[in-house]
């Protein structure tokens with residue numbers, strides 16, 4: 001296991017093997033950053049990553065403060081005091097503040113500072129039908145899948161060197177962040193990126209736009225312009241051989257995942273994208289099926305076993 005300057009963690013099996021397969025799951029999550037502290041000790045926050053500010057209203061937050069965790073609550077004017085037009089308007093970040101119980105700016109500043117990060121304070125729950133509910137399933141579940149796939153591969157390794165990477169900085173920009181750095185150092189010929197994607201089996205979602213992805217319907221395999229047809233073909237073949245339910249998802253351009261950076265690393269990496277259907281993305285209550293998680297790990301471990309030194313990766 002190794003770490004690097006960007007905070008990525010890499011675990012490796014069969015270091016002398018060939019070719020090299022990189023498995024990527026990002027471990028960063030969306031959060032907030034303290035922007036300003038006022039004279040009364042209230043904190044004003046800005047987003048880290050893509051937030052719907054409505055989700056923040058009424059939540060508890062946990063900040064990484066000067067001497068450990070600091071809890072806060074997101075404050076907003078009560079409904080009783082809102083004017084009609086306020087009630088119909090969506091909340092913005094600048095309408096909200098965080099109350100950490102401090103009575104003054106000095107008291108707040110003794111516990112937190114400008115630039116301290118925070119996340120939602122919510123716990124993981126087991127739900128019926130082999131589901132879990134948690135914040136930051138996007139994409140801790142992907143990081144879990146790649147490590148679990150590596151663990152299963154290690155039980156009976158093939159000829160390939162396989163490196164599972166828990167990568168950083170995915171949520172904050174489109175430049176590839178930790179995954180770009182990690183792909184450079186690992187120098188893979190093949191990569192499988194594991195992220196979450198939108199489950200479409202809940203109300204008010206448009207299947208015509210993104211296809212049909214059910215909870216428990218299996219991992220979703222992306223097919224499109226930047227996905228290696230060789231890797232996708234091998235994933236589908238492996239799924240068929242091992243009787244793993246899966247869905248194909250069409251993506252005509254970039255994928256909004258680490259696949260976008262990894263496929264153009266160095267002299268090019270044959271990249272596949274395996275996604276776990278996830279409900280309520282970027283909320284305190286994201287939901288996935290553990291059956292899909294288990295199937296994704298098996299699929300990827302078996303995929304890695306099927307790769308040999310002379311697997312032809314040329315896109316034709």
Ligand SMILES: [Zn+2]
Nearest residue numbers: 138139171282
């Ligand atoms: Zn995300």
